[in-house]
Amino acid sequence: MKLATIRTSTGTAAVRVDADGLVETGQADVGALLQLPDWKQVAAAASGPKHDAAGVSFAPLIPQPGKVVCVGLNYRNHILEMGRELPEYPTLFAKYPEALIGSNDDIALAPESDAVDWEAELAVVLGATVRRARGAHAEAAIAGFAVLNDVTMRDWQYRSPMWDQGKTWEQTTPLGPYLVTPDELPGGVRPALDLRGLVNGEVVQQANTGDLVFDPVMLVEYISTILTLRPGDVIASGTPGGVGHARKPPRSLADGDVLTTEIEGLGVAENAAKAEVL
Numbered sequence: 001m002k003l004a005t006i007r008t009s010t011g012t013a014a015v016r017v018d019a020d021g022l023v024e025t026g027q028a029d030v031g032a033l034l035q036l037p038d039w040k041q042v043a044a045a046a047s048g049p050k051h052d053a054a055g056v057s058f059a060p061l062i063p064q065p066g067k068v069v070c071v072g073l074n075y076r077n078h079i080l081e082m083g084r085e086l087p088e089y090p091t092l093f094a095k096y097p098e099a100l101i102g103s104n105d106d107i108a109l110a111p112e113s114d115a116v117d118w119e120a121e122l123a124v125v126l127g128a129t130v131r132r133a134r135g136a137h138a139e140a141a142i143a144g145f146a147v148l149n150d151v152t153m154r155d156w157q158y159r160s161p162m163w164d165q166g167k168t169w170e171q172t173t174p175l176g177p178y179l180v181t182p183d184e185l186p187g188g189v190r191p192a193l194d195l196r197g198l199v200n201g202e203v204v205q206q207a208n209t210g211d212l213v214f215d216p217v218m219l220v221e222y223i224s225t226i227l228t229l230r231p232g233d234v235i236a237s238g239t240p241g242g243v244g245h246a247r248k249p250p251r252s253l254a255d256g257d258v259l260t261t262e263i264e265g266l267g268v269a270e271n272a273a274k275a276e277v278l
Helices: 030-034 039-045 076-081 136-140 216-226
Strands: 002-008 011-018 021-024 068-072 091-095 107-109 120-126 142-149 178-180 194-199 202-208 234-236 258-263 267-275
Touching (some): 011 030, 030 039, 120 216, 136 142, 136 216, 142 258, 216 234
Antiparallel strands (some): 002 011, 002 178, 011 021, 068 091, 120 142, 120 234, 194 202, 258 267
């Protein structure tokens, strides 16, 4: 099943994405839909207003997640690119809902940063409440997967050993367009999907999500040991090699650049970078 959150004339709406259009499920967004214990059945049976896919405006897939937990250094090739050893445990940091944008919204280039970088990522979306989940329990908690780009202000990230201040700038992080359930993906809850990031049509990142050091199930197990994960929470699973910061010379997004993030089976986010007008 494929789900999305779209903008309508009366607000946002969760929709089931069918081959012939988008069908409203009755909830304001996918996050609200996932709060229902029987969300799969509700979405499958939905027969609300229908929208033509052409011209639809996608809101952030989960507009107000309770938390976005991000993972750093989780692709083998990216870790080696950064000159590091494979980690024993995940590196975690936080992102806040204000950072999220839709899959075709503009990325706000803040005037305070001149080192805005790209990080194409697989997002894991929770569909159940879990604490200290293990094995099948962790697997069942995964509602599905989505496209995310952890756009990062590198100059702010490296102001201190803590990364958060470079990672959660407002209106920078595309999430969506779709949530796709594991049963539709090769590898299921441990999907092996081709991932690409492009800047102005040039491929700058290319990998397969099977290269993750800590796969989605392992991440749910690890993070839910620390705190309760709830429906609609998002885990950004990390980025592969090819980020601008690691290039020689380094590269950054500039006003007018178009950042494209695509993952096999999950759709495409295409976002123009626009200088923020104060």
